[in-house]
Amino acid sequence: MTTYYNAEFAAERIVKRDKDGNWCKWTGSAYASLITGLNGNVYCMAEGPDGKIYVGGMFTDAGGTTNADCLARWNPITEQWEAVVAGINQAVRALAFDANGDLYVGGSFTLAGGITVNRIMKITNLTTSPTVNALGTGASDNRVSTIVIAPDGKVCVGGHFQTMNSVADTLNIAIWDGTSWSPLNKGLGPWGRDVITIAFAPDGTLWAGGSFTDADGVNGDYICWWDGANFRPYWQPNSDSGTELNDNVMTIAFDHSGKLLIGGNFTNAGGIAAADYIARYNGGSWEALGSGTNNTVYKIIISTREIYVVGYFTTAGGLTLTDRVAVYANGAWQPLDIDLPGTSQVNAILPASDGSLYVGGGFSTAGTAGTPNAETGVVALNLNVASASANTYPFMGVYGPGTLKSITNYTTGKSVMFDGLTLQAGEWISLSFDPLNLQFRGGWAGRGNLMRYVVAGSDYGDFYLSPGANYLSVFMTDTTAASGATIAWTPLFWGLDGALL
Numbered sequence: 001m002t003t004y005y006n007a008e009f010a011a012e013r014i015v016k017r018d019k020d021g022n023w024c025k026w027t028g029s030a031y032a033s034l035i036t037g038l039n040g041n042v043y044c045m046a047e048g049p050d051g052k053i054y055v056g057g058m059f060t061d062a063g064g065t066t067n068a069d070c071l072a073r074w075n076p077i078t079e080q081w082e083a084v085v086a087g088i089n090q091a092v093r094a095l096a097f098d099a100n101g102d103l104y105v106g107g108s109f110t111l112a113g114g115i116t117v118n119r120i121m122k123i124t125n126l127t128t129s130p131t132v133n134a135l136g137t138g139a140s141d142n143r144v145s146t147i148v149i150a151p152d153g154k155v156c157v158g159g160h161f162q163t164m165n166s167v168a169d170t171l172n173i174a175i176w177d178g179t180s181w182s183p184l185n186k187g188l189g190p191w192g193r194d195v196i197t198i199a200f201a202p203d204g205t206l207w208a209g210g211s212f213t214d215a216d217g218v219n220g221d222y223i224c225w226w227d228g229a230n231f232r233p234y235w236q237p238n239s240d241s242g243t244e245l246n247d248n249v250m251t252i253a254f255d256h257s258g259k260l261l262i263g264g265n266f267t268n269a270g271g272i273a274a275a276d277y278i279a280r281y282n283g284g285s286w287e288a289l290g291s292g293t294n295n296t297v298y299k300i301i302i303s304t305r306e307i308y309v310v311g312y313f314t315t316a317g318g319l320t321l322t323d324r325v326a327v328y329a330n331g332a333w334q335p336l337d338i339d340l341p342g343t344s345q346v347n348a349i350l351p352a353s354d355g356s357l358y359v360g361g362g363f364s365t366a367g368t369a370g371t372p373n374a375e376t377g378v379v380a381l382n383l384n385v386a387s388a389s390a391n392t393y394p395f396m397g398v399y400g401p402g403t404l405k406s407i408t409n410y411t412t413g414k415s416v417m418f419d420g421l422t423l424q425a426g427e428w429i430s431l432s433f434d435p436l437n438l439q440f441r442g443g444w445a446g447r448g449n450l451m452r453y454v455v456a457g458s459d460y461g462d463f464y465l466s467p468g469a470n471y472l473s474v475f476m477t478d479t480t481a482a483s484g485a486t487i488a489w490t491p492l493f494w495g496l497d498g499a500l501l
Contacts, residue, residue, distance in 0.1 A: 006402075006479040010365045011341055011374035012037025014055065016074075019355030020471035021410035023338050023376040033374070035074060035358070036063040036081060042360030045350040046095040048103070050127055051076065053350065053358055054084070056092030056107065071105060076354065085113040085123060085130050096147040096155075101126065104155055106144030119144045120157060120164075135176055136165030148198050150206070153178070158188075158195030158208060173198070173208060185230055188212040199252040201225075201260070209249030209262060222249045223262060234260075238284060243271045253300040255280065255307060263297025263309065278309060290317025290333050293326070296345070303351040305329060305413070310346035310359070319419050319455060322375075322405060322477060325349060325359060332457030334417045337406050337475035339375040341365045377406070377475035390492040391464040393434040397486040400427040402479035404453075407431075407463070410471040414463045417455035425482065433463040465489055 009024040009031040016035040017023050024031040040059030048054055053074040055062070062072035063081030070088040072081045084103075094106035103123045110118050113131070118138025124131045139161035146158045155176040157164070164174035164181045171187030172195040188195050189212055196210040206226040208215075215224035215231040221244040224231045235242030247265035255261055260281040262269070269279035270286030277293040278300070279286045293313035301308045307328040309316065316326040317333035324346040327334045336359075340346070344362030351357050365372050398404055400423025408415040416431075423429065429450060432439040438461065440450035454460055474485050 006483065007031045007378045008373035008375050009033050012364050013042050013362065014038055014358065014360040015374060017357040021379045021408060021473045038062055041362045043091065043093045043347050044095050045348045045358055045360055046097060047350065047352050048097060048126065049101045051353065053352060054095055055360060056095050058091040070109065085132050087114055088112045093143060093145050094147040096149055098149050099153060104147050106147050106157055108143040136181055139164055145194060145196050146198050148200060150200060151204055156198055156206060158198045160194040162191065184226055188215055196250050197252045201254055202258045207252050209252050211248045221245055234281060245269055250298050251300045253302050255302060261300050263300050265296050277313065289328055298345060298347050299349060301349050308349045310349045312345040330457035332455060334455055334457060335405055337377050337408060337473055339477055341372060341374055375477060377473040379471055379473045389467055389494045391466055392489045392492045393464050394487050394489040396431045398429050399484050401425040402476035402483040405475040405477060408473045412464060412466055414459040416458040416460045416463055418453045419455050421453040435461050
């Protein structure tokens with residue numbers, strides 16, 4: 001079969017990839033995004049217990065829905081935006097669901113649902129009649145930037161505020177126990193600095209990151225942890241001294257093995273070269289993830305298999321990206337198969353339980369110079385591997401002009417990523433994925449060895465079609481009508497004796 005691989009569509013602050021790898025759909029005359037765009041920045045996202053996607057930011061009337069201001073939810077069944085509560089008067093920056101399914105919301109707003117809430121609120125009865133609840137008198141000023149629910153149900157919030165509910169020593173961080181607010185020591189400052197991110201480690205330890213300094217009075221710049229009575233620098237109790245970070249921590253996460261991951265504005269974390277803007281702590285020292293990124297990391301999200309990273313960077317691990325979003329998997333950096341419009345930052349990413357992926361930020365088609373639309377690969381829908389009963393390995397041809405970024409089979413989760421493989425007009429390459437006859441060959445001698453373009457961690461030795469329907473995407477940029485690709489395969493069947501036929 002032959003398919004062209006240049007799909008452009010308008011993308012306004014939020015996009016969605018479905019479980020089969022589609023970022024857009026054909027309307028009969030053009031490609032359109034799978035989610036209706038927004039008219040202002042997206043800062044945060046969370047999936048509700050009902051599978052709806054809650055989005056916070058600085059937008060109004062999401063999808064034309066009245067009262068869907070600064071907070072809205074996307075219904076993936078009806079494919080429509082819904083209002084949650086009316087009257088939110090400023091940006092929403094943090095969302096967190098508790099075990100009961102109630103939603104905690106933080107930001108710079110002071111009003112919601114007709115009552116004064118001052119930057120932090122709880123919304124109950126979400127599926128029937130959403131009700132706004134104030135948490136005391138809220139934050140004294142500025143904003144709540146981050147919310148996390150403790151294993152015991154207590155709610156920890158951080159941000160840029162002098163006090164919470166006028167309680168002493170709640171500078172930038174405080175705990176809500178369901179009835180009242182409590183301080184954590186003297187808070188985290190000095191005043192004028194922020195707590196930007198908080199997270200609980202697998203062992204229940206609370207970590208905080210931001211622009212604060214001297215968390216324990218002397219040490220603990222930009223990151224610290226809470227021992228139940230005091231804030232401590234990251235290196236304690238394993239040693240008495242360590243190298244402070246040199247700039248803000250914007251996000252904290254814990255990887256699949258429980259190691260601490262941080263992202264932000266810092267460089268050379270712990271004095272480790274290349275631990276720039278993102279780093280991992282192994283309990284004794286910081287580690288670089290490849291060569292890091294070349295600019296700010298705003299959010300790190302851990303999914304079942306991958307680590308998603310978004311921000312304002314254009315390279316990760318030395319890999320040139322089409323966007324400000326990357327995936328760390330199999331010990332290597334990989335791009336995402338979309339090029340968003342403009343150069344604005346990506347603030348949030350959400351892998352949903354149905355296999356879809358949401359990306360939000362400040363990107364917009366409006367006012368974008370050059371190519372005004374998002375661009376992605378067209379998914380070859382319902383590629384049926386005959387009635388075969390065994391995996392088979394495809395043979396693919398790709399034709400220029402264009403820059404080949406990735407080939408992905410969303411059915412198997414396997415992908416092959418490329419960096420710097422720009423095919424000239426009329427140039428072709430052939431890719432045989434049979435592991436017993438693995439060959440990546442070019443039709444132009446000047447191209448050289450194609451394997452030098454393959455990104456580390458790619459599944460080139462295990463890229464196959466499974467029996468039944470397969471959903472494939474070939475992502476190429478800078479294409480023309482002459483660009484394209486072909487795919488062929490030999491159906492394989494299991495014999496009664498267990499041999500392949």
